[in-house]
Amino acid sequence: MSVANVLTTAQEQVNQIIEAYKEREIRRVFLVACGGSSALMYPSKYFIDRESTQITAEVYNSNEFIYRNPATLGSDSLVILCSHKGKTPETTEAAKFAKGKGALTVSLMYVETAPLAEESDFIVNYSWAPPGQLDPHPEIANYAVLYRLTMGLLAVKEGNKKYEKLLSSLDNFGQVLKKAKEQSLESAKAYAQAFKNESVIYTMASGVNYGIAYSFAICILMEMQWKHSHAIHAGEFFHGPFEILDKDVPFILLKGLDETRPMEERAHKFLKEHGEKLLILDAKEFDMSGIDEELKGYLAPLLLNFVLRVYAVELAAATGHALETRRYMFKVPY
Amino acid sequence: MSVANVLTTAQEQVNQIIEAYKEREIRRVFLVACGGSSALMYPSKYFIDRESTQITAEVYNSNEFIYRNPATLGSDSLVILCSHKGKTPETTEAAKFAKGKGALTVSLMYVETAPLAEESDFIVNYSWAPPGQLDPHPEIANYAVLYRLTMGLLAVKEGNKKYEKLLSSLDNFGQVLKKAKEQSLESAKAYAQAFKNESVIYTMASGVNYGIAYSFAICILMEMQWKHSHAIHAGEFFHGPFEILDKDVPFILLKGLDETRPMEERAHKFLKEHGEKLLILDAKEFDMSGIDEELKGYLAPLLLNFVLRVYAVELAAATGHALETRRYMFKVPY
Incomplete structure (x- = not known):
């Protein structure tokens, strides 16, 4: 498909799904995937939790589901x-399982079609760019499509007004990411040089950004760089994990613009007092012009996720361990 | 309170709460706590997820909530x-917050009374024994009280039959733990000697046992032994984290008796093929006589948690790092 077609197709796919919402009662949303694809579901759960009085949402690993x-x-x-x-x-199986229970199944994928599509009522083909590269259509990238589907649901079912604001904000998101890349590149290179030899790097966040910390820990650090990691919830940090902190233990802290920011600020204060090897990525320090004020908290994870990918590319360059290198994934039976 | 009184009190407290359930509609259960107290909520969420068609459950860190x-x-x-x-x-504040929203608030604590009690509609004083020691009343220990409260809820609201089976099973649980301790002690000593110098130990489980893996990672390994750790979900393992596995990376895998066991078995197979520093704790290898067949899956986490505490005590003895040692908790401002 041409670039223009990709956009039109995804938008039309979403519109059809929103029409389908109107035809049935929906009380439960299950967000089901594995690994990095699961991590991108967390912001949408946060949105539904905060805004829906009738519909509840869960995030499950496909086999757990x-x-x-x-x-x-x-x-x-x-x-x-x-x-x-x-x-x-596991995800194809989960779609089949859910359909067998009578649920409405909607599947996101980058490719045009695949086994998962055959087991789903609807699909959306999202846009994608390699880590750190600017997607020509960030408004239909995976996180953005998830929000279209969940904000669209609440628009249809409960008259929630965020959906319209999302659409106008997403039109300006490419520019936000472009500026964020320019702003981050030198810091990312410096970070990569300073931290390339670390064997453990923790990530931390809360609320709408926790999934981003999880994604960077398991997909980038563990999977793609073979570094030990763990995404620590910024509120849980003070109830056990913080005892591991020392001057020589690296932490990456995300600071978002959502309502849970005070937890991240508390963690930041403690990290500064007792740690030294810190990377603090604060959404406040990036230019989010063109994004609706009410949407900034929800869209900060998409921004932070992109910036972290800029860091991932530089880390791989500094370690000499390419992001594509695997020892098990798609190489041995599992 | 005398030992007999502790039991009677907790049982009466639970009975009063179950009466209170009858007086209001309940559609949502929020399980709210921090750290180790949060970890013990996971099995009850698993139970509600599996068995209730009307009531949904969430586990949240207190400030996140x-x-x-x-x-x-x-x-x-x-x-x-x-x-x-x-x-x-944070938990006292969460109780106050929930009460302000009109929710029914029930708080568990080991002590007789405390600030949290003042902000709660009901309390339950649970029994507790230090790690690895046999509690004279495991039938009213924290995990058991949680199940009494959640299985009792579904008994009252949906006629679920597990509650009666829970009560009769819990009467025999002390014996199960006593045998488990005898069976584990030598293995725990050997494990502690072999692994005392490791700087990273991962834990892994799925389903009803995931919270147990989380608790051991954040409370025992990180907080009490200052070892790097992370509780990896056995289904997520194959979508990133497994790339960290090597002959020299220690993993503790829990194998339960619940419906998600196939995920733990899959992880076990992979760990055996590609790892060497393994501890596999399989609930199947312990004697659960006296536990109702339908309850074994739900009660396996309580057994595995106890066995892990036996290991914790031996690990502390071998490392010479007492489980009580802290550098930050209750020592510095945070």
Whole structure:
């Protein structure tokens, strides 16, 4: 598909799904995927938690979803799934399982079609760019499509006004990312040089940004750089994990613009007092012109995720360990 | 209170709460606490997820709960909180916040009374024994009280039959733990000697046991032994984290008796193929006589948690780093 077609197609796909919402009662949203595709579901759960009085949302790993077999899963459920190439077997199985329970199944994938599509009522083909590169269509990238689907749901079911604001804000998001890249590149290079030999790097965040910390920990640091990591919740930090902090233990802290920011600020204060090897990425320090004031908190994770990918590229360059290198994934049976 | 009184008191407290359930509609359960007290909520969420068609459950860190401010929180919500000494400020604040929204608030604590009690509609004083020691009343220990409160809820609201089976099973649980301790002690000593110098130890589980892995990672390894750690979900393992595995990377895998066991088995197979420094704790290898067949899956986490505490005590003895040693907790401002 041409670039223009990609945009039109994704928008039309979303519009069709929003029409389908109107035809059934929806009380439960299950956000189901694995690894990095699961991490991108967290902001949408945060949105539904905060804004819906009637609809509740859960994030589950695909196999956890199947084996746990939630008793509330049924015809009044919307199950949104994601797999980048649409070939993750657990996620395809989860779509089939959910459809068998009568749920409305919507699957996101980067490719045009794949096994996951065959087991889903609807699909959306999202846009994607390699880590740190500017996507020509960030307004239909995976996180953005997730918000379109969940904010669209609340627009249709509860008259929530965020959906319209999302659409106008997303039109300006490419510019936000472009400026963020320019602003981050030199810091990312310096960070990569300073931290390339670390064997452990923790990430931390709360609220709408926790999934971003999780994604960087498991996909970038563990999977792509073979560094030990863990995404620590900024509120949980003070109830155990903080005892591991010392001058020589590296932490990456995300500071967002959502309502949970005070937790991240508290963690920041403590990190400054007792740690030294810190990277603080604060959404406040980036230019989010063109983004609706009410949407900034929700869109900060998309910004922070992009900036972290700029860091990932520089880290890989400094370590000499390419982001594509794997020892197990797609190489050995599992 | 005398030992007999502790038991009677906790049972009566639970009975009063179950009576209170009858007087209001309950559609949402929020399980709210910090750190280790939060970890013990996970099995009850698993139970509600699997068995309730009408009531949904969430586990939130106390401050995350307050700042996230779920829109479904209201008079049809049951909020269960826990703080060992009833003095965790975030949890007391969360109880006050929930009560202000009209929710029914129930708080667990080991002490007789505390600030948290003053902000709660009901309290339950649970029994507690130091790590690895046999509690004279495991039937009213924290995890068991949580199940009494959640299985009792579904008994009253949906006629669920697990509550009666829980009560009869818990009567025999002390014997299960006693045998488990005898069975584990030598292995725990050997493990502690072999792994005392490791700087990183990962834990892994799924389903009803994930919270146990989380608790051991953040409370025992990070907080009490200052070892790097992370609780990896056994289904997520294959979507990033497994790339960190090597012959020299220690993993503790829990294998439960719940429906998600196939995920733990899959992880076990992979760990055996590509790792060497493994501790596999399999609930199947312990004698659970006296526990109702339908309850074994739900009670396995309580067993595995106890066994892990036996390991914790031996690890502390081998490292010479007492479980009570802290550098920040209750020592510096945070």
